[in-house]
Amino acid sequence: DGGITQSPKYLFRKEGQNVTLSCEQNLNHDAMYWYRQDPGQGLRLIYYSQIVNDFQKGDIAEGYSVSREKKESFPLTVTSAQKNPTAFYLCASSIRGGRAEAFFGQGTRLTVV
Amino acid sequence: QKEVEQDPGPLSVPEGAIVSLNCTYSNSAFQYFMWYRQYSRKGPELLMYTYSSGNKEDGRFTAQVDKSSKYISLFIRDSQPSDSATYLCAMTYASGGSYIPTFGRGTSLIVHP
Numbered sequence: 001d002g003g004i005t006q007s008p009k010y011l012f013r014k015e016g017q018n019v020t021l022s023c024e025q026n027l028n029h030d031a032m033y034w035y036r037q038d039p040g041q042g043l044r045l046i047y048y049s050q051i052v053n054d055f056q057k058g059d060i061a062e063g064y065s066v067s068r069e070k071k072e073s074f075p076l077t078v079t080s081a082q083k084n085p086t087a088f089y090l091c092a093s094s095i096r097g098g099r100a101e102a103f104f105g106q107g108t109r110l111t112v113v
Numbered sequence: 114q115k116e117v118e119q120d121p122g123p124l125s126v127p128e129g130a131i132v133s134l135n136c137t138y139s140n141s142a143f144q145y146f147m148w149y150r151q152y153s154r155k156g157p158e159l160l161m162y163t164y165s166s167g168n169k170e171d172g173r174f175t176a177q178v179d180k181s182s183k184y185i186s187l188f189i190r191d192s193q194p195s196d197s198a199t200y201l202c203a204m205t206y207a208s209g210g211s212y213i214p215t216f217g218r219g220t221s222l223i224v225h226p
Contacts, residue, residue, distance in 0.1 A: 006156075033214070040121060042201065042218035043157075050211055058213075090156055092214070100205050100212035101147050104156035 002027045006091050006105035012113045013078065013085060021076045021108045023091035029103075030096040032074035036060060037088040037107075046089075049074055050096055078110060086112050116140050119202055119217030128226050132189040136202035136217045139183065143204040145212070146178050148187045151199045151219065160200075161187065192224045 004025045013019045025032065031050050035043040045058030049068040063082025068074055074093075078085045088109050092102040119136045126132055134148075145164055149157035161176040163169045163185075169176045177186040185204075189196055199219040205212040 004156075031211075035216075040218065042119070043216040045213065045215075048211070048213060056211075088154070094212070094214075096210070096212075100145055100214070101159055101162045102203070102214045103159060104149075106156045107154070109154070 004091060004093055004103060004105035006089075006108050008108060009106065011108055011110045013110060014113060016080045018077055018079050019110065021078070021089055021091075021110070023074045023076065023105060024072055025074075025091075025093045025105075026072060027093055027103065028071075029093035030071070031094045031100075032068070033092045033094075033102060034058075034064070034066065034074070034076045035090045035092065037090055043090065046076065085110055117202065117204060117215055117217040120220055121218050123221040123223055125223045125225065126192055128192060128194060128224055130192050130224070132192050132196070132222060132224075134187040134189075134200050134202075134220050134222070136185050136204075137183055138185075138204060140206065141180075141183065142206040142208075143183075143215075144207065145205045146176070146185050147203040147205075147214070148174075148176055149201040149203060150196075151201060153198075157201055189222075192222075194224050194226055197222055197224050 033048045034046040047066040049055035094102040148161040151157040175188040201219040202217040203214045
């Protein structure tokens with residue numbers, strides 16, 4: 001089955017700790033995205049990547065970092081510089097250009113303890 | 114003003130009602146329009162995708178786009194309790210070869226038996 005897999009489903013972070021959220025897709029999509037979802041605020045774009053070894057900041061990139069070493073993988077690191085990391089994180093992918101609907105993973109719920 | 118405006122609700126309707134969900138947008142460059150359904154603590158699921166102005170129907174769902182008014186709608190006929198979810202509108206446009214989905218805040222729909 002083709003799809004997007006996010007792991008873990010739940011993640012707990014201590015103050016001052018970096019954590020990495022995994023996102024893997026087997027849809028052969030070039031573009032991948034990370035969104036953050038907070039209650040009542042919809043989806044806000046953190047980073048996106050259109051091709052391997054290239055990525056761009058979204059609207060709320062501060063305190064986050066990404067890499068895109070493989071087409072299938074787009075991990076997100078939440079660094080200690082992110083002051084309010086508790087949120088629901090969603091990874092998505094799409095083809096490049098033209099028909100560009102995005103398909104989502106099931107999300108990772110990150111909580112600071 | 115956000116680029117995409119969507120009333121967060123909640124919208125509560127009886128089973129069997131026709132539901133109307135709406136979004137307005139300010140950027141006339143938006144070309145592609147999508148509706149997603151998101152159940153609690155899950156990733157959004159693509160429901161409808163439209164490109165041009167007019168209507169598109171899929172089963173109980175109809176997506177409507179009015180580019181002249183910068184207004185899109187999703188109609189759900191014969192609503193069921195299983196339709197209770199948050200509905201997100203999204204739209205994209207071409208910017209340097211990239212199509213980045215921009216989302217509304219989502220409308221919470223409750224269909225009661």
